[in-house]
Amino acid sequence: MERKVTLACGDGGELAHKLIQQVFVSAFQNQDASRFDSAFLSLESGKIAVTTDSFVVNPLFFPGGNIGKIAVAGTVNDLSVAGSIPLYLTAGFIIEEGFPLEDLRKIVRSLAEEASAAGVRIVAGDTKVVEKGGADGLYINTTGIGVQRAEHAIRPGEMQEGDDVIISGTVGDHGIAILAARGELGLMTDLQSDCTPLNHMIDKVLESGAHVRMMRDPTRGGVATTLVEIAEDFGAAIEISETALPIRNEVMGACDILGFDPLYLANEGKVILIVARNDRQRVLDVLRAFPEGRNAAVIGHITGMGEGRLLLETPLGSRRRLRRLSGMMLPRIC
Amino acid sequence: MERKVTLACGDGGELAHKLIQQVFVSAFQNQDASRFDSAFLSLESGKIAVTTDSFVVNPLFFPGGNIGKIAVAGTVNDLSVAGSIPLYLTAGFIIEEGFPLEDLRKIVRSLAEEASAAGVRIVAGDTKVVEKGGADGLYINTTGIGVQRAEHAIRPGEMQEGDDVIISGTVGDHGIAILAARGELGLMTDLQSDCTPLNHMIDKVLESGAHVRMMRDPTRGGVATTLVEIAEDFGAAIEISETALPIRNEVMGACDILGFDPLYLANEGKVILIVARNDRQRVLDVLRAFPEGRNAAVIGHITGMGEGRLLLETPLGSRRRLRRLSGMMLPRIC
Structure with missing residues (x-):
């Protein structure tokens, strides 16, 4: 086989067959599926959950991960x-002509390993090859299928004044790691992306019996945009404290230099939870028992129900209203 | 809203929110889903089927369809x-910066209409925007979810000598329509792509009680590659007759001029069926009752089980072995 992906690898013939067999099927060890492109699944419950996401991150490899890892973690x-x-996950690859096979193997291997660690199976896939310059290397779409928990594990309807806002760790690591990996801004840092699947940690939180009103992962748009969405969707007045935010020194430093606000930076391994105040400690204890939740912290609370808005308390004690990310911050972050 | 998609539409903030609300949510009338990116589905049966496919067709609009229609039909x-x-379908869009919003709306509308006609619901979606030159306009990934039929409607294990090979219509229409739409080869033709969902027609075939051993859609790689795959997967010796192939004059003419073999051209609205000889007429009758099956024909039969191979009987009565498509035929066909 050639060392680069050629256009002929994408046309459904002999070379496409070889690419799928040698790069994908072997990595996914997809024992049930007779064909790579579709699968039959068994689900115990009839109520299933589905989500889809395309990944267009640039660069494809960055400290702490690559597009394959992020394609699993995100979905x-x-x-x-x-x-x-x-x-279950499906994985669709759009590959640029000339893409090095060795890189493709690394990415596919990473995708397979992360899926395995997260306990999900890659059940169907697809590859398309586009002309040179047509996909900036590689794009991946993953669609995730799961079962809805039998009980109402999450109850947004019970959100109320006094509930705490918890984040599972430091803010903005992924955004700054990607920016540094681009090498465009002369940013030197050892910072790693936080990109990781969180499902095992979240399982434990829900199994603890804590009253969780709502969870969201603050990816594109960052913590601020995610909290504005929660505030608007449920008519909650949310207040967070700038001094309570867990932020790494490297991220703070980079933001100071570059003029970024860490609250709008993307995260790929963080969850925001709204929990009943009485369950605050229980949730923090569960989160902090995981490496990816070590820096979990309470960052704010719900100050009332009715008007949906997000306020930030500054270190000087003043309050300012935060909006969704507007205009462009960082393209191709995930 | 701007008249072109900007990079800022892809970063998860205010503009991304507007793009999703104004272009996608309205078109899909997605009543159940509170968010565009995920959904909960109810399935009566616990056994589900999943497939994924990315669409990278060039040009995006062609006679008989566009990338939105093909993204539904294919999956x-x-x-x-x-x-x-x-x-159910999920739809992930990778959009190039600067893409005209009017074209995006047309494509999304077409996708929604085809889904509705096929009786499937778009339940989750995603949009990413990449820099100018990063996606040649637009790529779409669709992942399809369905239920496996309760009974064993298709029995490849019963494939046997004497079974007939049926195709639901003319060969190569999509491939030549795309080629003509590119305008590169000076090909002038009124030919339309055959691109269409076939599920209602296939439902009727299976409901007829006919013994169907196997079905495949001869897309990339064409009829020849698809039949080689069936032959190899099930150890069947298949023989088809060149004179029995339904081919439009426009397709035959274009193939003669350009040196293409219609057996390797992509189809996007055709199904190949292997059926018990006794059920041949029943299957043809069902197919021909649909506009998309009007030109259905028996094109060959299984001559024995054991060694998987595909033979073509030429008009002169000689036989030659056909292989998978090797090398490149037409890139970006679907």
């Missing part, structure tokens, strides 16, 4: 924060 | 030929 986390148990 | 047909009943 697994989408299902998990919705209160579902992720079980 | 619906994948499920349908596997004997499943397609119910």
Whole structure:
């Protein structure tokens, strides 16, 4: 086989067959499926959850991960924060002509390993090859399928004044890691992306019996945009404290230099939880028992129901209203 | 809203929110889903079928369809030929910066209309925007979810000598329509792509009680590659007759001029069926009752089981062995 992906690998013939067999099927060890492109699944419950996401991150490899890892983490986390148990993934690859096969293998291997660690199976896939310059290397779409938990594990309807806002760790690591990996801004840092599947940790939170009103993963648009969405969707007045935000020194430093606000930076391994105040400690204890939840912290609370808005308390004690990300911050972040 | 898609539409903030609300949610009338990106589905049966496919067709608009229509037809047909009943689709859009919003609306509308006609619901979606030159306009991934039929509607294990090979219509229409639409080869033709969902027609075939051993949709790689795959997967010796192939004059003419073999051209609205000889007429009658099956024909038969191979009987009565498509025929066909 050639060392680069050629256009002929994408046309459904002999070379496409070889590419799928040698790169994908072997990595996914997809024992049930007779063909790579479709599968039959068994689900115990009839109520299933579905989400889809395309990944267009640039660069494809970055400290702490690559597009294959993020394609698993992003979709697994989408299902998990919705209160579902992720079980299956499909993976669609759009590959640029000339893409090095060795890189493709690395990415596919990473995708397979992360899926295995998260306990989800890759059940169907697809590859398309586009002309040079047509896909900036590689894009991946993953669609996740899971089962909805039998009980109402998450109850947004019970959100109320006094509920706490918890984040599972430091803010903005992925955004700054990607920016540094681009090498465009002369940013030197050892920072790693936080990109990781969170479903096992979230499972434990829900199994603890804590009253979780709502979970979201603050990816594109960051913590601020995610909290504005929650505030608007449920008519909650949310207040967070700038001093309570867990932020790494490297992220803070980079934001100071570059003029970014960490609240709008993407995260790929963090979950925001709204929980009953009485369950605050229980949730923090569960989160902090996981490496990916070590820096979990209470960052704010719900100050009232009715008007949906997000306020930030600054270190000087003043309050300012935060909006969704407007205009462009960082393209191709995930 | 701007008249072109900007990079800022892809970063998860205010503009992304507007793009999704104004272009996608309105078109899909997605009443159940509170968010565009995920959904909960109810399935009566616990056994589900899943397939995924990315669409990278060039040009995006062609006679008989566009990338939105093909993104529905391709995935619906994948499920349908596997004997499943397609119910739900997810749709992931990778959009190039600067893409005209009016074209995006047309494509999304077409996708919604085809889904509705096929009886499937778009339940989750995603949009990403990449820099100018990063996606040649637009790529779409669709993942299809369906239920496996309760009974064993398709029995490849019963494939045997004497079974007939039927195709539901003319060969190569999509491939030549796309080629003509590119305008590169000076090909002038009124030919339309055959691109269409086939699930209703296939439902009727299976409901007729006919013994269907196997179905496949001859897309990339064409009829020859699809039949070689069936032959190899099930150890069947298949023989087809060149004179029996339904081919439009425009397709034959274009192939003669350009040196293409219609057996290797892509089809997007055709199904190949292997059926018990006794049920041949019943299957043809069902197919021909549909506009998309009007030109259905028996094109060959299984000459024995054991060694998987495909032979073509030429008009002069000689036989030659056909292989998978090797090398490149037409890139970006679907």
